[in-house]
Amino acid sequence: MNFRQKIAQFMYGRNGYDAYSQFLLLAAIVLVVLSMLFTWLPPLAVLFQLGEYAVLIYCIWRVLSRNVYKRQQENARYYEKRQAFFRWCRGVRDRWQQRKEYRFFRCPSCHALLRVPRGKGRLQLTCRKCGNRFERKT
Ligand SMILES: [Zn+2]
Structure with a gap:
């Protein structure tokens, strides 16, 4: 062997x-x-x-x-x-x-990532995953 x-x-x-x-x-x-x-x-x-x-x-x-x-x-x-x-x-x-065209936020309740176009002022965002609403400056 x-x-x-x-x-x-x-x-x-x-x-x-x-x-x-x-x-x-x-x-x-x-x-x-x-x-x-x-x-x-x-x-x-x-x-x-x-x-x-x-x-x-x-x-x-x-x-x-x-x-x-x-x-x-x-x-x-x-x-x-x-x-x-x-x-x-x-x-x-x-x-x-995509940082120049979009801003990214985390949903405060489920931490899902949200993508929002920049320069739209203060927006009411709705999380697609859990439906939570929160306001952010874009
Ligand atoms: Zn959420």
């Missing part, structure tokens, strides 16, 4: 390297860089180093885990959070691009 086959046999029935593990590895690398940047402040550098070990151990443990079902659920949750983060980034970008 060659080395590849041995590895394949060892990894059989284990979770393996998934997207969440990839993210954890990246986080560990960021912590390595941070701990190197903060060598002038030993307590913080040590903290980053401990975090780096913890994240790395957790990552390796996930890759080798035999509870594949649970690890897949974690991976799915990670994907959801990543999607939400990208959506949020797109929202920030869109608001920035």
Whole structure:
């Protein structure tokens, strides 16, 4: 049996390297860089180093885990959070691009985002989501 086959046999029935593990590895690398940047402040550098070990151990443990079902659920949750983060980034970008034509307000009761054309004076706004009415200068 060659080395590849041995590895394949060892990894059989284990979770393996998934997207969440990839993210954890990246986080560990960021912590390595941070701990190197903060060598002038030993307590913080040590903290980053401990975090780096913890994240790395957790990552390796996930890759080798035999509870594949649970690890897949974690991976799915990670994907959801990543999607939400990208959506949020797109929202920030869109608001920035439209900032000259529109103003954006949060509904005080349900926190939904409202988009209103600029320069219309004081307006009575109605939230589309919950119907709450409030006044804002546009
Ligand atoms: Zn609302």
